[in-house]
Amino acid sequence: MGVSLGASEGVAGSVFAARATGLVKLVGLCLMAGVLVAALLFPVVGGLGLASNRAADTVDQTSGELTKAELPLVSTVLDMNGQPIAYLYDQYRVPVASEQISDTMKAAIIAIEDKRFFEHKGVDWQGIARAAAKAGVDGGASQGASTLTQQYVKNYLAFVVGKGTEDAYEKATEVSLGRKISEARIATQLEQKMTKDEILTAYLNVVPFGNQTYGVGAAARAYFDTTPDKLTVPQAAMLAGLVNEPSRLNPGADVDAAIKRRNTVIEKMRENGAFGSDAKVAEEKANEYKAADIGVVPDLKLLPNGCVGAGDGPIYGFFCRYLIDYLDRAGLPLDEILRGGYTITTTMDPVATREAKNAAQNQVPKNQPGIANAMAVVEPGQDKHRVRALAANRDFGNNAEAGQSAYSIPAEVTRFGAGSIYKVFTAASALERGVTGIDRQIDVPKTYTSPVYKDGNRGYTVKNAGDYPEKMTLTSALAQSPNTGFVILQEKAGLNNVVDMAYRLGLRESMQGVNTEGLPLKADGSNGPSQGDQYKQDNSGSFTLGAGPTSVLELANVSATIVSSGKWCPPTPVEKVVDRNGQPVQLKETPCDQAVAPEVANALANGMSADTKPGGTAGAAAGAAGWNRPMIGKTGTTEHHMSVAFMGATPFYAGAVMTFADGATPEAICPGNPPYLCGRTNNNGVYGGQVAAPTWFNAMRVLHQDKPPANLPGVDPRYR
Template structure:
């Protein structure tokens, strides 16, 4: 007993000292003798109180698809701000009763409350009464969760038990009371304070715990929420039901004492008993708002698009931190129908749980002013559980570490057409084996052979694009010049793949060569065979560039961004440019129009899908069969698919149903682009084109025919 009283007396002395210092600090801006405040500190107080009167709280950013339906949410703090009239009187009464019953009487600092706390500390050894007003708590929460972003260090600083902090807090609170009405302060507090489970503010709390809006909160609901602000983790009603109910009932008793249930004591007591008899009342499954790209979309199917969107916006001037706090509305280009079709087609060819094999697809809409990304999907789901068939890598949009094989022959053909070295109907040499004296091999010259026998020694460029003889394109590459072919790949769309990564697929560091630079410097004739790292999205955009009469535009996932006030936000997006002359692009499109016809490497896949539309197409298979690809396009959609090993140790992908890994033993028969990547493309694109006119390929200038 004596120890308790002694402790109480110590706390009493401390409270008395604090009260005296607070009074001095409030009356005199500079307390030089104590070193507790300064003119600079006063300036900071003025600035903070000013900021609080027009505080912009961290808000949720909403991501919408092309139909303006939400597909993802990005936030640090789940908050739904509401005006005063949108908050029930029950909620206001509950928070005042439990946190600051003299709220409408004091001017920011409750001197009577401090005195009462001091007296109670002296008698009972407690300091729980009247220590901090709602106005002071508003200041503290602003510094912790708005200025400090809720980070541990900032929270600790905003809540540290020092006289200096209390002085600053009290001075800001006093100034705030002169600049804002009581109702404005109360509303601000209820919009900023945390309620647990990642929710901040009464708007999000009402929806999370009760599936309602704050203007409809009942007394038991409001009391439970008011009780949460004391210790939201310990009193979590989703897990700790009994402690939450006990705290709620304490709030109800305080509301009764504060006259919230009327002046008649008997009636008030009966109402309080009725309210306390109710159950916890929270929804069975707390309505927590999904956060981030993992799990985005039903299924989920939108995660890869969401991840690309964030990466794109960061390069365009909106950082991830801004997105999580700014309350933006992002109108995207994502087509949910195209995305689901691509996802289904990818999984049909390679099940999501198939060990070590990814199957990813990107769909871009061609256009002269914009190349809209309509779908980014894969057999994997976007997530961190590999055993469940998930991947945290942005498979369709990143530069993979694998090549796309013969799809790169498109760049050689384009460079040859532009340079006048080749024409669509002019024959090129396609011998069974060819040794280049220009490019270097392991033992002198670079020797290449065709993938199989049966090729003619000569064929037209159109035939070569459809049947893909290796030798013919190495010879064309020699005639045009390797540098021009590499540059063509970048111009048509492989800009990050050529200039942003090394030959190992790693981001280029200062002093390192990019993939394109290395290929040129080392005179790698194998470039036309597509052995280097490639982005599937960029490959789809190559097809979009060709079908846009040679106009390259960045593959954009964004239609527009508006801020929390509905104002447009300017983005730093790369402008479109004319990659090649329209005549060259149109000629190339016609040259690529035979791949799905009889004899073409994608003819079988097209036939099985019942494809009957004009289109461009090109399959690709790497020599080691670690990856295969298909790119194709119509006037309506361009797309690319890549099937590749995504395990720790790359292996040959065997040509089985479904494809499987089968080691790297010599002679192992691997999969081809026409047997898995092309079917994925056609199975997604066939239904996506339903109802659209079968637009013919553009006419060819006779100079290129």
């Protein structure tokens, strides 16, 4: 008869194998314990290459940092009234003091993670011995491996120093003797520098709880809409159970696994005496707690994060996006904002923003294919030009099919021009250089071929789009916008001076920050020159007709500069920034400068005052809105009607609107209700007075309701 192995022999083989594995782990744990002791007692273990004086210095530095750790915190963005409009963070954390954490929460985390927490001094030698003994019996080695103090060190290195990156986490948790020695040494030093309660509180403020929540303050709110001092036993047990594997044990991912883990914590709490010394009573309480529902709020109370999700994201997001870019240029980069716990008070006016949004969307629905309608509002001033609103018919977001855009349409340089608004720069340069005055007649022929500008081998020829008298005052020309008169003025003032005037009055990024395609200039200059320099190099007579890329916000700031008596200031979205300690943060903002003499600016303002009156290109829009205030204004339309614009200001508010084709294949925009795309070229396209100007007036009419009447400044006779 043949011999075969029975089931009992197979099991015996498995047991033998397990014991062999356990023996290996036992030896390994004993060796690790011995080396840890040696490393803790002797800073220099040169022969093993495990530690050095230099490493000891690093340990000392790290333990020092851990005693006064600055944790990554949420930065809050406020509107001009102090109301939150956005939150920016890498880690949602609400730091809490020890007295703000319930004893129940502390008991739960100690019971499941480190029941001898109050007995050891950073490294649990009994726990290691117990783990070694268990490894020798059944191959396990899960108990006593890491104390809460060591876990604090590990989480600090992974999520504070390492910013939660995958590499940092792997480095902080790698299975190596060197790391364990370093971790143990730091832990023992911490126990000498911090009380047990301080370590426990620090740990509960650092550790992740899943769903981008870090620390018990954020976790209590996110999962239970409460504060850590009010956590019940089942709630505290669930949170304590999460820290083991936040993703797998997340109640949103697997409720059964979360309840099972919670009940394990409750049982450990009972064993640790958290429910009293009476065994029967303790067991009854534990069973009662285990029977409780999971209790997590249906929609987790997670703090919205970023420009899309926070506040009224679809409306406020454009301002938020500009704010981030502005702060980066001013020396406060986004990665610092996401961790720094700053409070950023902005200049954003929620009323102005909503009115601009409504006006833009009423003219062009947000889901209208291929047409964007954007508005910027700036408050004039001598010391600051505060951005009050950045809005568009589009919502801010990532879903293009739903009429959303994730770049700041009103603030960034668009690839389309503002048309005849650029004639303002020609007029300003002509006034400054004494070429003309606002009441002097300028030549306005029907057709004009320039002897200065070239179109290939021929002279540059320009025609007027309508019937005009042969001569007009500069004020009338600004209101009615004949092309020929401004090409002639540009010749007399000098193209380079006119381009420079556009920069000086406010088109700074548009002129020097992008190329003629509207693309930001690369640091190496490989896609240059800038738009302004290109016009100068080409001696391009078309500059005054405004075909090149333009920023809506910069247009608004141009009008703010004019009504601020020629004082240019950067369009700022920031009122003040304070750090986590309430200390002001100094930003590197560009100082204001006197772009043109006040007399020139005031004359220009008066020269631009007729566009909104009957006969002006914006007269019909102003009349329809019931507008009767003195103001400056100028419309613009590009040659193929792919973009139109309006720029205007009073002493209270300056603003600009651009309506442009924002699709992948731009087409002309034709007037209608709503406006629509109508082919690559169309002589019946929309004009600035038809869409852009009504948007401006409908928003500004509301914003000026409580403002007193205000006249434009007087004009120095030299510029008449």
